[in-house]
Amino acid sequence: QSVLTQPPSASGTPGQRVTISCSGSSSNIGSNTVNWYQQLPGTAPKLLIFSNNQRPSGVPDRFSGTKSGTSASLAISGLQSEDEADYYCAAWDDSLKGPEVFGGGTKLTVL
Amino acid sequence: EVQLVQSGAEVKKPGESLKISCKGSGFIFSSYWIGWVRQMPGKGLEWMGIIYPGDSDTRYSPSFQGQVTISADKSISTAYLQWSSLKASDTAMYFCARLLAVAGRRHLDFWGQGTLVTVSS
Numbered sequence: 001q002s003v004l005t006q007p008p009s010a011s012g013t014p015g016q017r018v019t020i021s022c023s024g025s026s027s028n029i030g031s032n033t034v035n036w037y038q039q040l041p042g043t044a045p046k047l048l049i050f051s052n053n054q055r056p057s058g059v060p061d062r063f064s065g066t067k068s069g070t071s072a073s074l075a076i077s078g079l080q081s082e083d084e085a086d087y088y089c090a091a092w093d094d095s096l097k098g099p100e101v102f103g104g105g106t107k108l109t110v111l
Numbered sequence: 112e113v114q115l116v117q118s119g120a121e122v123k124k125p126g127e128s129l130k131i132s133c134k135g136s137g138f139i140f141s142s143y144w145i146g147w148v149r150q151m152p153g154k155g156l157e158w159m160g161i162i163y164p165g166d167s168d169t170r171y172s173p174s175f176q177g178q179v180t181i182s183a184d185k186s187i188s189t190a191y192l193q194w195s196s197l198k199a200s201d202t203a204m205y206f207c208a209r210l211l212a213v214a215g216r217r218h219l220d221f222w223g224q225g226t227l228v229t230v231s232s
Binding site for chain 1: 223
């Protein structure tokens, strides 16, 4: 069972806007920034959003992140077929005295 | 160009030892933390631990403490993940990644391609 909670699946049609939630606690999301990673089928994860809402160079502005309290969300607007992937939220957890913790992942299906 | 290139797939028997590698290029390897992440078949990502090659400072996720050993050789820009006695449950894809830590912000900005480890009798 993951420390951060995500819905196992999400879906949308091309052009739609979808959001993926990530719920944590005061020791992780509540006191640290949130990152999001995208894992396309059969490939390594890729950094999608860092520090709650920052996009690395090359990531389209269709992807956006927000954080409020102990929860965070990833939004994808103008959904495209190539967005079909697994999405993971992550945050450092002060109570674990170890590295970052991941959410369980959300499989996004583009219908 | 920043790159992390991992060693190839491995097939081992239970009880055997194994060391896989992750070679960095395009950046000062000794100045960045390198992390290891496990992904079991059909499952999510799990942090295993991180190492700072500059001084070999190593931190383990509690779930992996004592189960694996993370090391690095900064002279050849390579990090390692090793097992002394593999179990079938170690079958997974293992990724290394560079940790960018600046002004309190920490994230894995570059990833290796992954090493598939299969443990079967």
